[in-house]
Amino acid sequence: xxxxxxxxxxRIIWAPHHTWADYSNFLRYSNFMLEYAxxxxxxxxxxxxxxxxxxxxxxxxxxxxxSEINEYFDKWSNGSNTALFEGAWFDLxxxxxxxxxxxxAFMLEYSLTGKPACVLYNxxxxxxxxMRFSDCGEQIYDILYHAKNETEIMDFINNVVMGDDTGYxxxxxxxxxxxxxxxxxxxxxxxxxxxxxxxTS
Numbered sequence: 184x185x186x187x188x189x190x191x192x193x194r195i196i197w198a199p200h201h202t203w204a205d206y207s208n209f210l211r212y213s214n215f216m217l218e219y220a221x222x223x224x225x226x227x228x229x230x231x232x233x234x235x236x237x238x239x240x241x242x243x244x245x246x247x248x249x250s251e252i253n254e255y256f257d258k259w260s261n262g263s264n265t266a267l268f269e270g271a272w273f274d275l276x277x278x279x280x281x282x283x284x285x286x287x288a289f290m291l292e293y294s295l296t297g298k299p300a301c302v303l304y305n306x307x308x309x310x311x312x313x314m315r316f317s318d319c320g321e322q323i324y325d326i327l328y329h330a331k332n333e334t335e336i337m338d339f340i341n342n343v344v345m346g347d348d349t350g351y352x353x354x355x356x357x358x359x360x361x362x363x364x365x366x367x368x369x370x371x372x373x374x375x376x377x378x379x380x381x382x383t384s
Contacts, residue, residue: 189228
């Protein structure tokens with residue numbers, strides 16, 4: 184899944200949302216992510232996992248031409264320590280070290296790997312976070328790391344990915360209590376036991 188050039192380096196996924204969403208940060212960080220990867224190519228390998236609708240939104244909302252879109256993503260495909268991944272993501276997540284995202288569907292899915300994730304957010308004119316979630320979504324958001332600018336992204340990489348994941352215990356406690364099957368058994372075994380107990384009681 185990951186290229187051989189990523190061996191021995193920290194593997195970070197950037198998962199940007201489509202730009203139809205007002206909380207999208209793609210346009211702000213599109214060049215920064217490539218430049219940061221290039222500046223840290225001895226220690227990092229960065230892969231972009233774009234939302235399936237990102238290309239279309241760039242064309243229809245942001246007036247990028249097909250040539251500009253292809254040229255941008257080709258930079259990820261052709262970089263010495265970058266890659267473009269589209270499609271299935273299970274193996275990509277499993278073999279990565281961290282994720283940076285505003286593609287919010289991945290907040291829970293990536294958290295289940297046990298690895299750190301940093302949610303990129305922006306503020307509205309009232310100084311409030313544009314991303315809004317259900318109560319459950321807010322709980323998941325709270326157990327992740329957050330960044331609202333380039334400095335905070337670099338802090339996440341330097342202090343968490345390359346350093347100490349201080350949020351690990353709290354994150355895994357929440358995941359275990361709310362999303363993992365009880366008793367340390369698979370969902371199918373728990374269902375079987377539940378039905379068996381009803382039938383034989």
